Amino acid sequence: MELFPTQMSIISLFALPSGLKMTSLSHQEGRLCVSLLSTQPVSHCPMCGSVATRIHSRYQRRLTDLPSTGQPVRVLLAVRKFFCDMPTCPRKIFTERLAPLVAPSARMTVRLFQSYEPHGHSDEQAHHSPVYHGTAHRAGRTYYPAWH
Numbered sequence: 001m002e003l004f005p006t007q008m009s010i011i012s013l014f015a016l017p018s019g020l021k022m023t024s025l026s027h028q029e030g031r032l033c034v035s036l037l038s039t040q041p042v043s044h045c046p047m048c049g050s051v052a053t054r055i056h057s058r059y060q061r062r063l064t065d066l067p068s069t070g071q072p073v074r075v076l077l078a079v080r081k082f083f084c085d086m087p088t089c090p091r092k093i094f095t096e097r098l099a100p101l102v103a104p105s106a107r108m109t110v111r112l113f114q115s116y117e118p119h120g121h122s123d124e125q126a127h128h129s130p131v132y133h134g135t136a137h138r139a140g141r142t143y144y145p146a147w148h
């Protein structure tokens with residue numbers, strides 16, 4: 001019997017969408033801090049849909065995620081910007097989309113945002129919350145983040 005969790009089972013505890021790798025896990029100021037990196041080798045331009053491989057730059061986003069084992073979770077997400085090499089595309093540089101996890105401009109993960117959804121008044125709170133700046137089109141209860 002295994003008493004200590006393997007690294008794999010710790011990662012599965014966070015139920016990350018595919019295409020993301022956990023690079024570090026620490027405990028800071030009473031919360032779990034998870035560093036994530038996209039493992040997708042390419043990204044699709046949101047304007048023209050072509051495949052982009054050239055990385056323009058990287059930056060880090062701080063997100064709030066659902067609490068895990070009763071502790072608040074902070075996600076440090078390494079995001080890349082790509083060049084769109086399609087000559088006719090008006091968008092020359094774009095930020096990679098990490099759709100199952102987070103909307104482009106949101107400050108919380110999609111699953112945290114959706115956790116507010118089923119409850120009447122907290123649903124409203126979620127939409128007016130200052131921490132959420134993405135736009136949700138709620139047709140069919142499907143979440144489509146708007147591009148900013």
Ligand SMILES: [Zn+2]
Pocket residue numbers: 045046047048049050084085086089090091
């Ligand atoms: Zn493009």
